[in-house]
Amino acid sequence: MRPEDILVPTPSGVCCKRGGFHIDPTRPVERALITHAHSDHARAGHGAVLATRETLDMMRLRYGPNFAGSTQTAIYGETVNLGGAKVTFHPAGHVLGSAQIAVEADGLRIVASGDYKNVADPTCAPFELVPCDVFITEATFALPVFRHGDADGEIAKLLRSVALFPERAHLVGAYSLGKAQRVIALLRKAGYQAPIYLHGAMEKITAYYVERGIALGELRAVRGASKAELAGTIALCPPSALKEIWARRFPDPVTAFASGWMRVRARARQYGVELPLVISDHADWDGLIATIAATGAGEIWVTHGQEDALVHWCTTRGLKARPLDIVGYGDEDETDGAQAEAEA
Ligand SMILES: [Zn+2]
Numbered sequence: 001m002r003p004e005d006i007l008v009p010t011p012s013g014v015c016c017k018r019g020g021f022h023i024d025p026t027r028p029v030e031r032a033l034i035t036h037a038h039s040d041h042a043r044a045g046h047g048a049v050l051a052t053r054e055t056l057d058m059m060r061l062r063y064g065p066n067f068a069g070s071t072q073t074a075i076y077g078e079t080v081n082l083g084g085a086k087v088t089f090h091p092a093g094h095v096l097g098s099a100q101i102a103v104e105a106d107g108l109r110i111v112a113s114g115d116y117k118n119v120a121d122p123t124c125a126p127f128e129l130v131p132c133d134v135f136i137t138e139a140t141f142a143l144p145v146f147r148h149g150d151a152d153g154e155i156a157k158l159l160r161s162v163a164l165f166p167e168r169a170h171l172v173g174a175y176s177l178g179k180a181q182r183v184i185a186l187l188r189k190a191g192y193q194a195p196i197y198l199h200g201a202m203e204k205i206t207a208y209y210v211e212r213g214i215a216l217g218e219l220r221a222v223r224g225a226s227k228a229e230l231a232g233t234i235a236l237c238p239p240s241a242l243k244e245i246w247a248r249r250f251p252d253p254v255t256a257f258a259s260g261w262m263r264v265r266a267r268a269r270q271y272g273v274e275l276p277l278v279i280s281d282h283a284d285w286d287g288l289i290a291t292i293a294a295t296g297a298g299e300i301w302v303t304h305g306q307e308d309a310l311v312h313w314c315t316t317r318g319l320k321a322r323p324l325d326i327v328g329y330g331d332e333d334e335t336d337g338a339q340a341e342a343e344a
């Protein structure tokens with residue numbers, strides 16, 4: 001029994017022939033299992049979709065009620081039998097509703113982890129370690145230079161700046177699904193109680209988080225707020241909006257960007273960011289290699305980013321490893337521009 005007899009990597013996503021499904025397919029298929037609602041993983045137009053309630057709800061919010069022919073809700077820890085393949089969703093710790101998908105057949109377990117992080121996040125269920133034979137991992141930040149550090153420390157940096165410049169607005173670029181709500185929750189955890197302002201593109205998703213019981217305190221729309229009202233406030237927007245005319249309504253804004261890429265100075269400069277905040281919803285280098293080791297998997301499939309470095313690390317550790325050349329997964333921090341335009 002080879003793992004490829006259970007899941008076959010194809011350019012448009014991994015496919016389980018016997019179960020008749022693809023995981024996070026990048027083109028429309030008959031049956032899709034979807035790890036989380038980010039638009040490069042969760043596309044509209046599939047026949048049937050199996051995903052967690054939150055992922056289905058957020059796809060509906062983004063694409064409208066007819067985003068799939070039919071839907072089925074996956075519950076963390078519950079096994080569904082699809083054509084002899086046993087499928088179980090487990091929390092991935094990436095964003096609300098995000099899941100790793102374990103596929104088991106003939107005594108072999110493969111875990112497709114989607115995007116994941118192994119650090120605490122007040123807005124989603126924590127990453128669950130699932131022992132497996134083959135682990136499919138993302139590689140967004142798979143270079144040793146990427147060490148995200150402590151998100152609370154980055155929030156403290158933002159709050160120090162707010163205290164230092166009470167007359168200026170603080171405009172924080174944050175991806176509108178997941179990152180924005182995490183930044184708000186971390187600000188509240190740090191004791192910040194003032195209203196937080198939101199760009200129009202993140203209102204719907206943020207309201208959904210609140211509806212699902214994530215406490216985010218008082219939120220207000222930037223739309224309609226006067227320049228004077230915005231002085232001294234914190235506002236969140238999609239990263240692409242930092243450089244748009246939209247940002248001119250803020251009084252002398254301090255621009256910040258919450259992203260794992262902010263570890264790289266050139267990226268901060270590229271966005272014209274004054275206050276880079278290293279906050280990521282992806283595992284950093286240490287998180288990736290610790291997770292890979294902890295799964296006990298003897299074989300690692302790598303997708304989505306810096307495949308080469310991670311494949312190399314695996315082989316030096318005696319693990320079988322291969323890159324999956326799936327086209328169409330991006331990094332949400334860099335793809336938010338199109339999304340912002342679509343939702344603004
Ligand atoms: Zn993602």
Ligand SMILES: [Zn+2]
Pocket residue numbers: 038040041114115304329330331332
């Ligand atoms: Zn992704």
